[in-house]
Amino acid sequence: MTAPGRWIQHWDPEDETFWRTTGEKMARRNLCFSVLSEHIGFSVWTMWSVLVLFMGPEYGLSPADKFLLTSMVTLVGAVVRIPYTFAVAIFGGRNWTVVSAAALLVPTAAAFAVMEPGTSFSTFMLVGLLAGIGGGNFASSMTNINAFFPLRKKGWALGLNAGGGNIGVPVIQIAALAIIGASGGPRVLLGLYIPLIVVAAVLAARHMDNIASVRNDTGAAKEASKDAHTWIMSFLYIGTFGSFIGYSFAFGQVLTTQFGRTPLQAAYVTFIGPLLGSLIRPVGGRLADRYGGARITLYTFVAMGAATAVLIAASMQKSLALFTVAFVVLFVLTGLGNGSTYKMIPGIFQAKALAKGLRDEEAAAYGRRLSGASMGLIGAVGALGGVGINLAFRQSFLSYGSGTGAFVAFLACYAVCFVVTWSVYLRRRPARTITTSPATEEKPQLSYAEV
Template identity: 85%
Template sequence: MTAPSTAPAPPSRGGRWIQQWDPEDETFWKETGEKVAKRNLLFSVLSEHIGFSVWTLWSVLVLFMGPEYGLTPADKFLLTSMVTLVGAVVRVPYTFAVAIFGGRNWTIISASLLLVPTVAAFTVMKPGTSFDTFLLVGLLAGIGGGNFASSMTNINAFFPLRKKGWALGLNAGGGNIGVPVIQLIALAIIGASGGPRVLLGIYIPLILVAAVLAALFMDNIENVKNDTGAAKDAARDGHTWIMSFLYIGTFGSFIGYSFAFGQVLTNQFGRTPLEAAYVTFIGPLLGSLIRPVGGALADKYGGAKITLWNYVGMGAATAVLIAASMEKSLALFTVAFVVLFVLTGIGNGSTFKMIPGIFHTKALAKGLEGEAAAAYGRRLSGASMGLIGAVGALGGVGINLAFRQSFLSYGSGTGAFVAFLAFYAACFGVTWAVYLRRTAAQGQASTATEAKPQLSYAEV
């Protein structure tokens, strides 16, 4: 098979467009596709990384905001909740922007847009600014959360099904790691007695670098067309909403805890901002680094199986957190929280590996084969990722609101952790019931065509 042409599309569209792309063809993949896909993955990760840093900016900025800012703990939890909410909502249009503008073109645009919340925060970040102003500027930072959805949709189109768990895990993990990186930079700035404007000043040129590199080294794929039918089909498919529910448990936990961890340490355990910053980055860092491992494990053993047992671990870690919170044991609390972060990262990788596998399985069940089945799977999985990512991120809103209410009602986060434990139990039950429960029974079914889709779900 000939290598894809990188000649420009018609002038009305412009830019760097690849007109032929078939990653499922092994010859094409080895000779041409893999190198191009990995190059796009690298610069997609960079842009998404900066996006995550901007999105979670306020989890760090609230640590700088001492009594002179006049904000209560409840105000700060509300602020971070609303930032998370915007980041969740914008993931839906960001998903479809890839097909409208092209992956490269939208990466340039979305990276450049990050200047808006960063410059705005630089302008207003000082004592005496009203809470409403902080809330409005914080909402702007939510656009950084959208970069994940467009990046994942774009990279999903570049890689073959057998590599998606690794590629999507690496792409998402590289983005997720923007959370601990900005926390580490904040730690250094706080330790050096610097202010929040120093942090913001560091990120403004980095945003420009990400946009320029995307323009120089990324590509658009011509056959990823805007397909409103795919969006409607994905929204009508029950698996989209089941996976959204499961992703609330993994990514919703990751992003929610990333925003809340430092505030819980300062409010419940009396840590200073500097003392909190010394440990808050560890959980998000390990959770980000482990995400590609979760994807790779899912590639090898099946995403449904990894996800199921991962929820067992998340439930156990949460139970330890409840005990540590009640006993006021800072050491046990910190260790259990870090373990929980690691498990969210594994679950993030395994759940996102499940998505293309589920829709590929449905294609096979419809009688499609080869490239036709792969194209069907790419079409629906790409469209569903934005919806799943958006709903999953709403879990972060719920976590911050749960902490807010728990501190208002009980003066600690214990009540919130009890609610989270119940939710993880529900996620375990759904994973088992939908993707694993009938595997053995169907495997013994007399009709092979009936067995195939259900058996495949256990391995997606």
């Protein structure tokens, strides 16, 4: 089954006998070490959300400078997700996990070298941009793990893979809290991660596998990019993951800028939201497996809108307690939405396969191929939401001196996401609109509520 160089030549997770006797054990092993690599990737990507808390007046950076810096780090993390998605098909999932994990040494060592007062803002910006490669690990990891699991398990598996990666955000924030509390500096934090990166790369090399059928299928991404659902789901993922990663970068800065919290006081609470949002992501996937991703996503956007309305009220009333609680709740909801939206992706392409007349393994292979390719594109576009959030906060503080204006914009975005989810995936069409034209999408649309 496995050729030299850890290549699996035959892989059919939809075959229950194969899955029970062979596939599940191998899939779970690859999932475990994929999570580790992606986890550290997220920590490296978001480390500047923590490093800016260390950077006091002696660094000469204004709040607007810090929001701009974190925005650009988020932007690079979003953009590199596209080539990282192709990398799985070109090099193999295991091989690329090793390379992408080892590459995290570059931004971590560079930040270690320049993190001191007197360094220019342009230098900090350049080194921060390098950290963006940590965001790419998510796309390659999700594309790879998607190929290992059967459709009935994808919500849980993708949620666990992504959630374990997302936890890299609160973990580096908790580590920073401990270091700040012990009067340590940012180089202590960065020094902790260098050996962890090496360990992740070595373990991936020793214990992960490549799936031969996934290799050299770079045309799948091109095909997926032409499908309207790839871009619709990208927009919805802006609302869920874009919010998660954007708030992860911005939460501490909002607390210090708007509410006058010290870096230590901010660090005591900033990790809670990302931690809960990460832990709940597999639950969102599991709920989507049971009730349908579109339904869970729809209800999540309703709740996110309500939480944002509370944040606006708390911001206007300058209520730190209410603001903090509402922000943490919003993080939890983004985690649920992250899990449910990613479960929708393989379900949508499976439905399209059935609508094309494909059946059994042929339909499953079509769904795996296009959903895996689309995940990288959706993850890249979704992460751009984090850029928008940080830029919105920057402009709101420049214009109004608080984040209230930004939250109003976010509320409007969630309202649009709700409408799109309902109208595309849940609204029942009148019978007269259903035609037999092969160009129409109406027949499959009736089943999208179950994805």
